[in-house]
Amino acid sequence: MIDIFVVLLFLLLMVVCAVAALRVKDLLAAVIIFGAFSFFSAAFFAVQDALDVAFTEAAVGAVITTVFFVCAIRRTTRRARWIGRAPRGLYQEPLAMLLLVPALVVLLQAAADLPPVGDGASAPFTHVAPYYIEHGHEETGAPNLVTAVLADYRGYDTFGELTVIFTAGVACLLIVGGKDDGPPPHDKRKA
Amino acid sequence: MRSGVGSPVIDAASRLLVPFMWLFATYVLVHGHDSPGGGFQGGVILAASIILLRLVRGRDRLLAFTSNHALTLACAGPLLYGGIGIASLLFGGNFLDYGALPVPLDPAEVRALGTLGIETGVMVGVTGVLVLIFDALASWNDGTV
Numbered sequence: 001m002i003d004i005f006v007v008l009l010f011l012l013l014m015v016v017c018a019v020a021a022l023r024v025k026d027l028l029a030a031v032i033i034f035g036a037f038s039f040f041s042a043a044f045f046a047v048q049d050a051l052d053v054a055f056t057e058a059a060v061g062a063v064i065t066t067v068f069f070v071c072a073i074r075r076t077t078r079r080a081r082w083i084g085r086a087p088r089g090l091y092q093e094p095l096a097m098l099l100l101v102p103a104l105v106v107l108l109q110a111a112a113d114l115p116p117v118g119d120g121a122s123a124p125f126t127h128v129a130p131y132y133i134e135h136g137h138e139e140t141g142a143p144n145l146v147t148a149v150l151a152d153y154r155g156y157d158t159f160g161e162l163t164v165i166f167t168a169g170v171a172c173l174l175i176v177g178g179k180d181d182g183p184p185p186h187d188k189r190k191a
Numbered sequence: 192m193r194s195g196v197g198s199p200v201i202d203a204a205s206r207l208l209v210p211f212m213w214l215f216a217t218y219v220l221v222h223g224h225d226s227p228g229g230g231f232q233g234g235v236i237l238a239a240s241i242i243l244l245r246l247v248r249g250r251d252r253l254l255a256f257t258s259n260h261a262l263t264l265a266c267a268g269p270l271l272y273g274g275i276g277i278a279s280l281l282f283g284g285n286f287l288d289y290g291a292l293p294v295p296l297d298p299a300e301v302r303a304l305g306t307l308g309i310e311t312g313v314m315v316g317v318t319g320v321l322v323l324i325f326d327a328l329a330s331w332n333d334g335t336v
Contacts, residue, residue, distance in 0.1 A: 051227035059235040071328040141303030151306040155287040169320030177327030
């Protein structure tokens with residue numbers, strides 16, 4: 001019972017952080033709030049017993065992404081600036097409201113059809129999952145079923161993921177990396 | 192950031208912290224079979240320790256781990272992963288079928304060993320890519336790439 005309240009608390013804090021990150025004008029503050037969002041997200045996963053995901057979210061979302069965003073702000077600008085007209089509040093945009101309300105209704109309708117969390121009779125738990133749980137340890141030698149599925153049964157997918165990460169790194173290097181052509185503009189101003 | 196933070200307190204704290212981060216990253220990789228963790232998480236922790244050193248020391252201090260090393264690691268990771276997959280193909284199994292590798296152990300243990308191998312590939316690749324992205328974003332490139 002306590003679990004439900006803790007889960008709801010973390011979800012609420014995530015929503016608060018997301019809205020705050022959107023509203024705040026100072027981009028550095030937005031990055032820090034986004035780090036807090038990742039932290040609550042990791043805590044949410046941990047409460048839901050998804051420890052592998054929580055670990056990844058804490059390491060990537062809360063630490064590395066924050067550093068990357070701070071680097072990006074350092075190379076661009078710290079204040080949010082709009083090109084052209086600044087966006088108004090949502091209630092001032094009748095067309096957006098007209099589109100969003102039906103979308104909300106459809107999504108809530110679809111969410112009502114989802115099976116409850118942890119329902120053993122739902123589709124994902126009745127196909128290959130029982131086989132993994134029964135034979136995973138003896139076939140792969142890995143007591144952690146997440147590792148057994150990720151690196152062995154679904155090793156091909158993980159290879160694809162690693163290729164995606166590699167491609168992202170190379171793309172970053174090609175777009176903003178390469179040899180340093182002297183100090184960035186704000187360093188020149190100082191000199 | 193060109194000259195780093197330069198505070199003796201932060202310098203001493205990072206010197207103390209980094210070896211334990213490396214130990215923890217290795218633990219997360221090797222113990223990923225039994226507990227949460229694995230190559231990706233271990234690689235992120237290792238990359239975080241290297242980025243911490245870059246932030247504290249600054250660019251003007253020469254570092255043993257250059258951008259070129261990061262690029263090499265980023266390429267070596269997928270190569271190791273795919274290499275193990277092709278090796279199991281050559282020994283008569285399917286692609287990434289570690290059970291076919293010629294190691295005199297139980298089939299489950301051979302598979303666990305193959306899993307550790309590809310997790311190492313993931314760790315090396317993720318470490319290299321994250322440091323590479325940091326170097327590119329922070330215009331840190333030391334001219335070796």
